[in-house]
Amino acid sequence: MGKLRYLLTRMFFFSMGLRVEKWRREVGYLWSLGIEERNSVLERILQANKPINAEGAEVTSLSELKGPPSLNKKQYQRLNCGAKTTAAFKRKTSGTTGEPTSVTLSREELSRMLGVRDYCFRQYGVRVGDREARFWGRPEYSFKSNLKNFVLNRKVCFPSGEQDTDSLVKTLNSAPDYLYGYASLLLEAAALIEKNSISFKPPKCVICTAETILPAQKEYLERVFNAPVVEEYGATEFDIVAFECKEGHRHFVNPWLIIRESEDSLLITDVSRKSSSIVNYELGDTGYMDSTDCGLLGDSIYLRNLTGRSVNRFVYIDSETKFHSVNISYAINDFQKKEQKIFSFKIIQDEYGVVDLYVSVELSYLKDILKRYIEEYIKDRTGNKVVINIFDNKQLNGYTGKSYFIQNICMSNGATAS
């Protein structure tokens, strides 16, 4: 049954002109080449495509990518509206900053992305088209979305409360090959599984995307789902950018993307993109890159640290004093390990010196302990005195997206976060 459904889904892709297999092989081939050889392939593609940078100049070699200019989201939308593609597929998100991003792709471009996805999944014995349980957004019950989920061999689950235990049980009973989705929703699902002692056949892997996940949370998911938990880093414009190998590196996996670090954002160039020009595109997330000898997956360069949305990097004590928000997540990770109480959270700052922390579980007496733990941790590590207020995340409305920290002071005052 599983095999038949997989074949049906792959046949569907094929009938849409999407060549997943062909491009997965190409991805594997390109990563098997040495750097020099791969670069010369990329140079040839650049010379043929001649993408245009943010200043309107043609780019025909890799060395031209090293300096400015970079391309922001607004420029990208402007530059590429009325794109020259024979419009095939449209991907759209509301975007984490509230700015919608829409990307139009040709068949070949979407095929490449699916090829990269298939290449990554196979690390864990899963293929594009295998049965997926998706923990993502809200379930839709329209005929169109039911059909889409059927064709894509996907079941959508939204485990947000007691009444959704049924939906979770049904999803797990369908024996998904892998689970895919937001870390916060997977954590909710794991909590329901523990609470109700739900038994199920373990999936081959659990893929967390879009949100930051702490090591303690990851260990917890691994224990409850009895499967490896893998971090994917992606973006609407590129699909998967980095994917975690079994050794824990988030390797860059799309061989046609050139990724650079800059002060305010990771910059990405897609040399293969024909329908639009993407040269040093500002992704809006900051991160640190590193290199490794590990050859399990993709590039030897990997994403060591992802610090999230650049605008959301700092907690402010006053207009002059600030510390990096990642310190709060480190404190929470330590607390979760120590107390063996795992939860997801969102941090919001609306006023100087005060941080509101929204948590997904009832903490009762641990609430005060957590508050003091974080306050002392921040005092020790950064020398700053901050007040932490803890709330139930049911009181949290309208905040979704990949960032665990939302800086509202920064946004409204236009203070520079650097």
Ligand SMILES: [Zn+2]
């Ligand atoms: Zn690795």
